[in-house]
Amino acid sequence: MIDPFNVALLGMAAVIVLVVLGMPIAFVTAAVGMGGLIVLRGFGPAAVLAGGVPHSEVSSYTLVVLPFFIMMGSFAASAGITTDLYKMAKAWVGHLPGGLAIATTWGTALWSAISGSSTATAAVMGRMAVPEMLAHGYDKKLAAGSVAAGAAMDALIPPSVVMIVYGLLTESSIGPLLIAGFIPGFMEAGTFAVLIYVMARRNPALAPPADRVAWGERAASVFKAGNWAFLAIFFAVFGGIYLGVFTPTEAGGIGAFGTFLTALCLGRLNRHTLKEGLLDTGKISVMIFIIIAGVLIFSRLLAFSGFTQTATDFIVSLPVSRWWILIGFLIVYLILGCFLDAIGMMALTLPIFGPIVEKLGFDMIWFGILVVKMIEIALITPPVGLNVYVLRGAVPQVSTAEIFRGIVPFLYVQLVNVAVIMLFPQVVLWLPRTMGLTK
């Protein structure tokens, strides 16, 4: 008789080897999970599992929230909401020291509240804001750094694809998780704005002041179709989730429909953009769904073999403070961030880390925010730094090295943000605890 624990260990080794060799994570976890279950339970029962599990794992009402939020961002971009939000932010703060960069981070933060994808944001904002800042004589590093770091906020500010995937993989409730991202997200946007202001005050050459915009024009910049649509959709979606009126899936559906309608009414939707947006949504969703299905199959192997239980008991019994274990996990994310993208990192770690963190008595929503913070850092640091490469593709006038150097000050501020969240969990937990649903 083979020891189930060893089968699980062997399975984990196989997963690591195959992933390192470059096999897609979804296939690795599905194949190894199934193989392990065949060894443990025999071919018959495992075959029944193979026949049923792929269908049952993806047939979830909750899962649909993901394509809806991706669609929402895609239609919102077609509708030109990005442009209206950015122009509004620029009219109000553009004349301050570093004002255009501050407008960029705040335009991005607002935009993040209806868009789910950080890399898409980096491309869109990069194409719009960087040329404008450069034309005003802004330092290339500051211009690029503010866009790359700002776009990373999209992973934190709901709706966020990364956050939803975290929720699906840890099987936590999606609504509170999304709502929890608001305060840390806007806290980050605030600290970034302060950082840019201070940098520009100390060295005015970094950011020559832009013209002050007249009050009438500022007011006019607010009353744009895109901003109205943004406000309506934002309150329908998150007001609905917050008050417990809509499930996240319903809210996502309504949000996607709202942005679709906006783009249609403003005459900014043609057959081509519609088709491209839908195909893109389909591709990203399928990629993520199939990973979630694969990982859940692998999790079954870990749970069935008793591995999850044993590993959790072992780690929890270690004679060190639970905080060291938590910090250790966060460091693992920073290291993995050098090799994998956000979804891959979470897929490979959460089946093991999730139960341990929960057993240690940490709040899973709070841990989720910390994981997202690590992902944000991974998005803007070498060697993967996905946002940096996307931005580089969108703005060829700035070099990769300049972007990375521009990010450094933002990285320090980001670490301060992480420390604040760790020391004061209520920053994350206060808002979701006042929600209609959680009571």
Added chain:
Amino acid sequence: MGVLHRVLARVETVLNLCSAVVLFLLMFYVTAEVVMRYLFNRPLAGHLEATQLMVAPAVFLALSYVQARGGHVGMDILHDRLPEWGRHLVDAITLSVALVAFTVIAWFSGLAAWMAWEMGDVTPTAYLQTWWSKMAVPVGSALLCLRLLMQLIETVHALARGDRA
């Protein structure tokens, strides 16, 4: 081989479009459900189960397309640094593993879908037929197997050519 390639690519593109359309229609469906429930107080019966059943077709029909376009999440840092023959060798191994796994999935999910059809399997509360949704798994997986097989053949060819050179 060339013809098969074109046909497969065509089928993948069409099914991928179908998958996107399913997601788009779901958006209208969920919105309609909310409007009916809150504005007219007439909830659509069985919308939860209907939505659930739509997901599998959306996912599995696009599976092969995503594989063909290299859209799956993975780690390429080592892969990209290998010499060409090493890359082909590694690809041959990973493609074989995936091929075996998805052949098993395609076969047994096919049986499961067949059973659902034979026995008239329905969802627990709204009594919706499930076979059409379950059918998407073997169809999508079989198509993926075909795609993986073609990629495997190409890789082995490349490997053989490289060894001789």
